[in-house]
Amino acid sequence: KNEVEQSPQNLTAQEGEFITINCSYSVGISALHWLQQHPGGGIVSLFMLSSGKKKHGRLIATINIQEKHSSLHITASHPRDSAVYICAARGGTSYGKLTFGQGTILTVHP
């Protein structure tokens, strides 16, 4: 079992739909990152969470430390949101080491 599990692995949506991607982790963490990767490879950091909830535009990320679970929500999805979304856990003393989930491939159709 991976230390960081994401679901679903693939997600297809129609433009305008509300999207949720889930991430569960089995290790103690100091922070949970949500990353976005477009074709071509570059990774963009969307959120870094250690507790509670963060919002940026149409994106919302939440984390429940007790349940070791985080979610990424996209409201009013758009085709430009199509990308791979990856959650990554940073352990308490592991400094720059991130442990990654398998990624969720999101495709939003117009």
Added chain:
Amino acid sequence: KAGVTQTPRYLIKTRGQQVTLSCSPISGHRSVSWYQQTPGQGLQFLFEYFSETQRNKGNFPGRFSGRQFSNSRSEMNVSTLELGDSALYLCASSFPGSNTEAFFGQGTRLTVV
């Protein structure tokens, strides 16, 4: 503010050769981490450097090595290349600390033939 710069962007090497990849972090960032991304294994941590010292190392063979210079720029080296080393190699920089955001470069796509 310039982002994380990785060079080269693409590289083709032959089995048995060695390769050196470079990563220039965001100005002021002293922590640089390296990751390997393959279709089969996903993203995996290679190593992290801070103030020219390796702080963490992932589960990779000794053919994978790295270093960091006094200006925080980092290089990673892979010797005796194998076909399985074909991957996207990403570096990320951050301020030191366990609760800081990581900024990724565009990656170097290495193909071993």
